[in-house]
Amino acid sequence: MMIFRMAPMGDFQPTPEQMQESIKHWQDWIGSIAAQGKFVSTNQLSFTGKTLKPGGVVTDGPYAEIKEIVGGYIIVKANDLDEALSLAQGCPILFVGGHVEVREVIQLNP
Amino acid sequence: MDNLVSQLFRTEFRKIVSVLTRTFGLSHIDIAEDIVADTFLLASETWGKKGYPDNPRAWLYTVAKNKTKDYLKRNSLLKKKIELDLKKEGISSELIEIEIxxxxxxxxxxxxxxxxxxxxxxxxxxxxxxxxxxxxxxxxxxxxxxxxxxxxxxxxxxxxxxxxxxxxxxxxxxxxxxxxxxxxxxxxxxxxxxxxxxxxxxxxxxxxxxxxxxxxxxxxxLTENEKTNTPELNALIALMCFHSSRFEARMRADEIILLEEQDNSKWDYHLIQTGEFYLNTSAKGKKISKYHLEAAIAYWHTQPNNLDSKWSTILNYYNLLLQLEYSPIIALNRTYAVYQTYGREKAIQEALKLNLNSHHQYHALLGTLYSNFDNALAIEHLSKACELSKSENEKRLIQNKIDKLKQEPN
Structure with a gap:
């Protein structure tokens, strides 16, 4: 699994053209992985959310307190971490100051 | 068989076999098939001698019905079984009625x-x-x-x-x-x-x-029944229309002409319009099926090449299609769309990641990408494609390309 992390963008609002451009980059990158038959699934996460803390305390998105947020993830088929890392090359998050965390998924019920 | 009989065979065979299967049940579909085949044989003989009846279709249905009754008279065991089945469903069955x-x-x-x-x-x-x-x-x-x-x-x-x-x-x-x-x-x-x-x-x-x-x-x-008329079906029909519109343009004698080399004037524009109608109708509901994506790609292929957004849109649909379902051919087609959108270098990069060495289309694509760029490599890949291809026509087409490249100064 690749987890896309980046610093919150504050009040930055992309223009529709920038949004389109960004979607295109993401789709081309994911399409490239899918063209190799290595795609499993992906989801983008919205920037809004709530956090549940012990004791039933609910806070709105904790983004002010942390340096980065998770923007989404993709699950790919790879034989090892190195192969997954090479698939991560070119991920659009790398061009906007973010980074990709590559982790192995462990199945709970083998 | 004469023309009318073979025409009716194409349209009515399925219908009569289906109606008779209501009576016989699927496990005796053979009997229904035989009876209908016999009916058409009789039609061929009788109409040849006496001329066509006023209503040939009705004639077929009546004869098939009578043959079914005769068959059941001769096979009382099967008749009893069918009657028993009908009784279980609460239908009185003194006489098996075949309703048409x-x-x-x-x-x-x-x-x-x-x-x-x-x-x-x-x-x-x-x-x-x-x-x-x-x-x-x-x-x-x-x-x-x-x-x-x-x-x-x-x-x-x-x-x-x-x-x-x-x-x-x-x-x-x-x-x-x-x-x-x-x-x-x-x-x-x-x-x-x-x-x-x-x-x-x-x-x-x-x-x-x-x-x-x-x-x-x-x-x-399937569009005539509201239960079976879904957005997915409409997308499938759109896809069929767009492809069919190119039927005449893509065949020359016995070889297939590639899309970009086809004569547009031979495309069936009426079918393209019909396809557009079904594609619009398919744009309902939440699900984007592979038929939607393939139909959209086929639609964009009917658009002129100088349209700016054409190839990047096609590329995007291929990206989505591959996320739904991987197939080597779609992966190769996507790479061609990358070539048209981003140019040769990016496309070669993408192609080399595909790991489809055993597919002749993979080598044919690389042959195209390397042509007039690195002709030695192009020839190498085209030769490999030629070797792997099983179709004589295709081998000839590829060989032509190799011969052409060999004449070019590198």
């Missing part, structure tokens, strides 16, 4: 489609059985379409019918709960058969066209 009306015919056709495209039957058998019963194809024609012999087809059909019995598949419309899954199986078979007709390497162009035409007819039948 437009509604009954339509309903029977639908039931037959669902029965033949039942997910418990192997796909290969489904397609064979569909060609036989739904398309009214002869064994020889099926063998020709699948590039195999009659014996193989006979065995395949036999196994398919055995499966119908073993799985005790009911001759009925699926209930609310399974209908969407069962419909997917029906769409898939129509899609596979259409593609078989469209892309098959069979030399017989008439049969191939006929397969595509019949697949479309069945798809149209």
């Amino acid at each position: 009306s437009n509604e009954i015919i339509k309903d029977s056709e639908l039931r037959m489609m669902f029965a033949i495209c039942h997910p418990s039957i192997p796909i290969e058998s489904q397609t064979g059985l569909a060609l036989r019963i739904l398309f009214g194809f002869g064994i020889e024609e099926i063998a020709d379409a699948f590039l195999t012999n009659k014996e193989t087809i006979n065995k395949r059909l036999h196994r398919a019918k055995e499966k119908l019995r073993e799985e005790k598949i009911e001759f009925e419309l699926p209930g609310e709960q399974d209908i969407s899954q069962r419909l997917s199986s029906v769409y898939l078979i129509l899609y596979l058969l259409f593609n078989e007709g469209y892309y098959s390497t069979s030399q017989n162009a008439l049969i191939r066209k006929d397969i595509c035409f019949q697949a479309m007819q069945l798809a149209y039948i």
